[in-house]
Amino acid sequence: MPDYSSSFTKYRAYNITPDTLTAIVSLVTKFIERPATITIYLDDDHEVKDTDLDALVNDTFVKAQKIQRLKIDGRNRLGPDLVHSISISFESDQLLRVVQVTIAGDRDRSIVARRELDTILRGAEYWYSALLPSRSSFLFFQLSFFVPVVIIAALSAYLTWLFGGAVTENSITGWVLVPAVVLLAGYFGLKDYVFPRLTFDIGRSADRIKIAGYWRNILLTGVVIGIVIKLVIDRLLK
Structure with missing residues (x-):
């Protein structure tokens, strides 16, 4: 069982680029010590999922459709009493939530991963994001x-x-x-x-x-x- 867990939400404005996704996928992969799963939700309830980010980003179907939301997650048992799990969802909803994160696992590594994610997300914020609430x-x-x-x-x-x-x-x-x-x-x-x-x-x-x-x-x-x-x-x- 994890000795640390945290869930938090971001309400700022973000532009998610392939470089941003690469950094987040790398963080998740490092944290769970196995490939992260990337799920892209498109128009008309289409869903595309893979562990290969490059394949997803360059997929002709993904390029041709509008992305409604995106999720990066993963889970792995690293020991008898230690499970690392993380979920990062991007979706702008009616409650003004834009990014929702859940992370659990070893306390020190979880805190480090959360700080790294905060840094990545700050780099993806729009300039007018400072006018929006936290x-x-x-x-x-x-x-x-x-x-x-x-x-x-x-x-x-x-x-x-x-x-x-x-x-x-x-x-x-x-x-x-x-x-x-x-x-x-x-x-x-x-x-x-x-x-x-x-x-x-x-x-x-x-x-x-x-x-x-x-x-x-x-x-x-x-x-x-x-x-x-x-x-x-x-x-x-x-």
Whole structure:
């Protein structure tokens, strides 16, 4: 029986590349002292499983389908009273969980493996991951809704003022509803496309990475160009 066991969850945003998977598979293989099992879950409930990561990543079927989730696990008895087991699952669910890990075995080796995994996952985080919580809670669910609404309301008022709308301390023109509706629809409708919590840089699944980058560039460019045009017009009219 193991003398150490731990289960934990990651709520950040990750881009899982073949190099990331190679590092994790190597860690799992070293920990259980036998080949790790990699299971890839694709669209339409298809499932592909193997112990050869290169074969899976280069499989034409895997490349042609979108990856929904992925799991790396293994178990091995290393002695009469010692079993090493580990399971690492990647899936973005409704509870905002992205990575779920269970590890058990010798205490010292388990702790070392967990630290190595944390290092690998930190290297796979998206830049905007720092804006996401390290754990889920009811408070976060509230903040994840109200904070964007407050920010969008402030940005809408700013854009309205920037383009000549009447904005004072005591009143604001009804035109503020136009940018507010557009921004709210864009945020809640496109946030999973613009800021995905989990992507796989493998075959067709990598398209989501390109699409997200494309939308982020459009949003950033649109805001910057709008501000620059406004400043130029103001200067020309002076």
